[in-house]
Amino acid sequence: MTSFGQVLRGLDWSYLTDLLQQLIPALLCIMIHEICHGAAAYALGDRTAATQGRLSLNPLHHIDWFGLLMLAVFHFGWARPVQVDMRNFRHHKRDMAITALAGPVSNFLLSALALFLLGYFYRDLIGSAAGQFVFRLLRYTAILSISLGLFNLIPIPPLDGSKVLFSFLPDRLYARLMVLERYGMILLIVLVVMMNRVFEVSPVAAASGAVYDIFARIAVFADSLRG
Numbered sequence: 001m002t003s004f005g006q007v008l009r010g011l012d013w014s015y016l017t018d019l020l021q022q023l024i025p026a027l028l029c030i031m032i033h034e035i036c037h038g039a040a041a042y043a044l045g046d047r048t049a050a051t052q053g054r055l056s057l058n059p060l061h062h063i064d065w066f067g068l069l070m071l072a073v074f075h076f077g078w079a080r081p082v083q084v085d086m087r088n089f090r091h092h093k094r095d096m097a098i099t100a101l102a103g104p105v106s107n108f109l110l111s112a113l114a115l116f117l118l119g120y121f122y123r124d125l126i127g128s129a130a131g132q133f134v135f136r137l138l139r140y141t142a143i144l145s146i147s148l149g150l151f152n153l154i155p156i157p158p159l160d161g162s163k164v165l166f167s168f169l170p171d172r173l174y175a176r177l178m179v180l181e182r183y184g185m186i187l188l189i190v191l192v193v194m195m196n197r198v199f200e201v202s203p204v205a206a207a208s209g210a211v212y213d214i215f216a217r218i219a220v221f222a223d224s225l226r227g
Helices: 004-010 014-043 065-074 092-120 129-152 160-166 171-178 181-198 203-224
Strands: none
Touching (some): 129 203
């Protein structure tokens, strides 16, 4: 009679590990991105995100499940937006731009950290199956975090880049354009689909690859520290 242990050993776990290698980095990238939005707003005087529990390390507080799926599969996606009340800022447009930038900047820093750890512990990770799993997690986190950061810098509402760009506009025009946030996601999805049809490689993917190649030098540097 076949034991339960033998059944488990006979299962093909590759699908589960592949799924985890996509979902764990996606959760981490989205969570850090949104927490940093909330933390920046808090530092600038708006406590809305804190009162709504959006500074929590619990990923369930931040997930938009469709946006998470898009991020894991297509390398662009979104979380539940952090609510910000601009009236609590001393300098409304400037502080909103800083709050918006905090998300993409956090993604670039997370990518740099992941690549540093990947490079520094590379020799320890490649020797075992568990180590190779961690290696792939770190590498995918770096790739996905760069993609998320760049995607959010596109100046189309409701992405972070629009809040930075609009901060340079006159107050009256700024208020009108911010209203577009409710329609921006539809426009954004249409734009991404069109770009994928027109270009052999989407501009976001091409830019992400170029930035990753630059960031990869961090891993080389980290490896050199071990001699």
